[in-house]
Amino acid sequence: MILPAKSPMRAKRHLPSWALTLLIALAFYVIVFFAERIGWLNPYWYQIIQLAGIMAISALGLNLIYGFNGQFSLGHIGFYAIGAYGSALITKDLAVNWSGTRIGALSWMIAGQVGILVVLFAARLLRLGPIRKRLAAGLAGYLKPYESGLIVLLVTLVLSAVAIAVGVLATWGLHTVLAAVFKLILSLPQGVARGVVFLIALLTGGTMAALVAYLVGLPLLRLSSDYFGIATLGFSVMIYTGLQNSDQVIATMKGARGMVGIPTWTTWTWVFWALLVIVLIMRHLVHSSYGRAIISIREDEIAAKTMGIDAAQSKATAFAVGGFFAGVAGGLYAHLFGFLHPSTFNFIKGFDPLIIIVFGGLGSMTGTVLASVLFALLIEGLRVLLPQGFEDWRFVIYPIILLLIMLLRPQGLLGTTEWGWLRAPLPPERDIPVPDRTTQEQEA
Numbered sequence: 001m002i003l004p005a006k007s008p009m010r011a012k013r014h015l016p017s018w019a020l021t022l023l024i025a026l027a028f029y030v031i032v033f034f035a036e037r038i039g040w041l042n043p044y045w046y047q048i049i050q051l052a053g054i055m056a057i058s059a060l061g062l063n064l065i066y067g068f069n070g071q072f073s074l075g076h077i078g079f080y081a082i083g084a085y086g087s088a089l090i091t092k093d094l095a096v097n098w099s100g101t102r103i104g105a106l107s108w109m110i111a112g113q114v115g116i117l118v119v120l121f122a123a124r125l126l127r128l129g130p131i132r133k134r135l136a137a138g139l140a141g142y143l144k145p146y147e148s149g150l151i152v153l154l155v156t157l158v159l160s161a162v163a164i165a166v167g168v169l170a171t172w173g174l175h176t177v178l179a180a181v182f183k184l185i186l187s188l189p190q191g192v193a194r195g196v197v198f199l200i201a202l203l204t205g206g207t208m209a210a211l212v213a214y215l216v217g218l219p220l221l222r223l224s225s226d227y228f229g230i231a232t233l234g235f236s237v238m239i240y241t242g243l244q245n246s247d248q249v250i251a252t253m254k255g256a257r258g259m260v261g262i263p264t265w266t267t268w269t270w271v272f273w274a275l276l277v278i279v280l281i282m283r284h285l286v287h288s289s290y291g292r293a294i295i296s297i298r299e300d301e302i303a304a305k306t307m308g309i310d311a312a313q314s315k316a317t318a319f320a321v322g323g324f325f326a327g328v329a330g331g332l333y334a335h336l337f338g339f340l341h342p343s344t345f346n347f348i349k350g351f352d353p354l355i356i357i358v359f360g361g362l363g364s365m366t367g368t369v370l371a372s373v374l375f376a377l378l379i380e381g382l383r384v385l386l387p388q389g390f391e392d393w394r395f396v397i398y399p400i401i402l403l404l405i406m407l408l409r410p411q412g413l414l415g416t417t418e419w420g421w422l423r424a425p426l427p428p429e430r431d432i433p434v435p436d437r438t439t440q441e442q443e444a
Contacts, residue, residue: 083327209327
């Protein structure tokens, strides 16, 4: 006779890890919220805490790219800038009507992104690669190589033009529809309309950054780690240079003078819930089968390909999702200070999220969030603690502190350890049948 084993641990009832983690997070949110309301937390430190949350969102994106997927990227600040300027253009349009319709920037940005996706989808349906190969092979026996190459090029250009035309038509049609739909937002109460537009602006800035990351990643992710880092550094320099001259394309961006007039709508509530949602998305992604495929590429890409994993697509997806996180963080940053300048997004500032994820531990979401808070408090705390006139010495002191931490604990503060609900889920408990030895002995 076989009986199910009875685990003594089942008699104990513990609070689920997700509930405990959520309670701790909500407690921290409530403390900061009421501390600022009753004056215990001055506006300066209140802003620093919000900045720490924004830095955590951006660093989580880079940790997904580098810590979990193993792609050494130095262009993360470029996606941060795209999200910042993209969302700022949308909200500034609602505030000062720079486009002429108050929702023109919003409708055109969404329609433009959809149009690019339509172009990519149409190009895939047309199967440009196989058509070029078949056409070249068919003409090889009749024409000289340069003649067949010219015909193949012309056919490729024609098909590409068809795909682009389909995308342009989709963009124009969707813009017309969205312009009519978004006009309904203007009829809402001012506070509600502002909240809806801000949410859409953050998401649009994130999707813009994700789309650019995906397009940039398709060719660049073929490079190995070091070369990929140099290529992404070049991408961030291109973004910085483009922002310096952006006023020649969109006057309200002001170029090297800095973009002003951005509504300061970022609050602690927006930052907290955005961080919570980002952590939720990343936790489920990392611990899913797709996330395990992403991690396997970091461990051994050749072995991952041998097991049937599409390494190119997995790397491009991780790069795009990381870019989305950076874009959302950039949108929150733009509306925290109400001012954007290209110097905020130079390649030197691009090392900040890299320092944070190495400091907290590559491949640790908990370490990234903790390191973001400590990094922000360290930089600004030294500004307060150092004597007047010596504030810039904090850029000498904090690298020394980081150097000591790396020497004493090279894996970072937490390594790959996660706390609470962020840990990998355990498999469900099940009854294991075991033989009833008493019955066996009696029968013997």
